[in-house]
Amino acid sequence: MEHTYAQIGHLVHRTPVLSSRLINEISGAEVYFKCENFQKSGSFKMRGALNAISNLSSAQQRSGVVTHSSGNFGQAVALSAANLGVEAHIVMPINAPDVKKKAVTQYGGNIIQCEATLEARERNAGNIVASKGASFLHPSNQIEVILGNATAGMELLQDHPELDVLMTPVGGGGLLAGNALAAHYFGQDCTVIGAEPALVDDAYRSLLSGKIEGNTRTDTIADGLRTTLGSVNFPIITQLVDQIIRVEEDEIISALKLVWERLKIIIEPSCAVPVAALLKEPEKFRGKRVGIILSGGNVDLSKLPF
Amino acid sequence: MEHTYAQIGHLVHRTPVLSSRLINEISGAEVYFKCENFQKSGSFKMRGALNAISNLSSAQQRSGVVTHSSGNFGQAVALSAANLGVEAHIVMPINAPDVKKKAVTQYGGNIIQCEATLEARERNAGNIVASKGASFLHPSNQIEVILGNATAGMELLQDHPELDVLMTPVGGGGLLAGNALAAHYFGQDCTVIGAEPALVDDAYRSLLSGKIEGNTRTDTIADGLRTTLGSVNFPIITQLVDQIIRVEEDEIISALKLVWERLKIIIEPSCAVPVAALLKEPEKFRGKRVGIILSGGNVDLSKLPF
Known part of the structure; x- marks a missing residue:
């Protein structure tokens, strides 16, 4: 992974890590947002x-x-x-x-x-x-892509090596698998959690059944998370991810609005999914240092949910 | 002003300065955005x-x-x-x-x-x-308020002492007057420009007539700029501000959308006014180093113009 970083580190932005007093208060956790919405091309x-x-x-x-x-x-x-x-x-x-x-x-x-x-x-x-x-090039099910994605979590853990939890959204699984590797190699006993829209909970069901499950509908507002896990990332996720938290559409929209209003940054609905998970199950995060990858900020402003 | 900074510097965020490759390309200028939308309470x-x-x-x-x-x-x-x-x-x-x-x-x-x-x-x-x-406490026409506002431009000029132009929106005049003082004391031959909605162009007309003019309508989308200049800030503006650029409502909305989409940050319509001025009259800025104070990010998401 350090080899990967040597190869692409100079071509990407080292994105900032933000925090919000209000979100820390609401959640009872110490939350660090890795802002890949500021990444070149607008996403991780x-x-x-x-x-x-x-x-x-x-x-x-x-x-x-x-x-x-x-x-x-x-x-x-x-x-x-x-x-x-x-x-x-x-x-x-x-x-x-x-x-x-x-x-x-x-x-x-x-x-x-x-x-x-x-x-x-x-x-x-x-x-x-x-x-x-x-x-x-596969968007999520290719090892070079997964290792590239991992550099986001690697940077976050360089900045905050003591994270207790690293959380990302899960759609195709490339971001979650990559950052599970990052937590494994660079974290200090850092738990990895995936956050998923309940409408497309294939990752949740796949981890339960032990095989890749499909989705019957794909109409979540989190448009980046409509795809399913793949054969390359699924074994990594099975091995290294602690759990998947599922959230409802209205919870995603509330979390999206909270980040826009309080952090004053544009994130896309997919990124709001882990924020919604944090707010839905705060008992899992209370008192902990939680890293969240805000995956992207490419939003169609003519189609906003508020 | 350094005394002011000693008094309040530890109580405010030293806000980041962002730039955008795309906006530099479009404008032909080197633009530095001072992000007071990230300031405590959401504005300068x-x-x-x-x-x-x-x-x-x-x-x-x-x-x-x-x-x-x-x-x-x-x-x-x-x-x-x-x-x-x-x-x-x-x-x-x-x-x-x-x-x-x-x-x-x-x-x-x-x-x-x-x-x-x-x-x-x-x-x-x-x-x-x-x-x-x-x-x-007056929102804009009180010297302590004006000197406090000036610390935004002072920080920006500490980070980028070589700015050719410093531009802010103008409504009540407190931000413009404060930052004109900052440019005067801390800039190196730094020109100061105010940007104002054409619908409420009292500052533009006041500088022409030499006395404080009123507005006949106040229905600009830039809701922070609906007020008029005051007796304390007007003399400072008269003395130290080079010119006022006026922009139309549709130009404000386009600039707002551009910043949201490309910088991935939430700014309020009032902040988009200097960005609109930059894009409207690029010949004034081409080849120059331009600082823009993004004044705030408090937006009612249920009332967006797109």
């Missing part, structure tokens, strides 16, 4: 994308990269690729937020629009791999 | 309020303080007074945003509601002065 996904592209051979880099993403990973791949002089193709569902499509274009990415199904996304990405020889 | 007004209360005698402090404010100064007085162990009475118009009333109450301030006219506000505040012997 920059870390994984940069690491994955950096690990390609020069020949692979010359053939470009492709991913499918409803948003943040697409932006991160577009910007990472541009920074490293690599061509990027981003397959995006037609219902992706305009603000995310616009950002991909501004970063120089080539957008391929497709139907809003996983099958269509995979097929379109496969076509680019076949026709251009581009390397496929 | 904390600086002036603390300084004014600190300068009262012990006997005066025991009789409490009173102000009238549609928002930020009320919150700042409530929190400053609480921090200094002084009772605070805040006269607020009935149409003040709920989020601001709630904050005053949370900080321990005593709210007196009144009609939304300056006359009613002044009368109610006068009653408190008469009945309780409380000291009246």
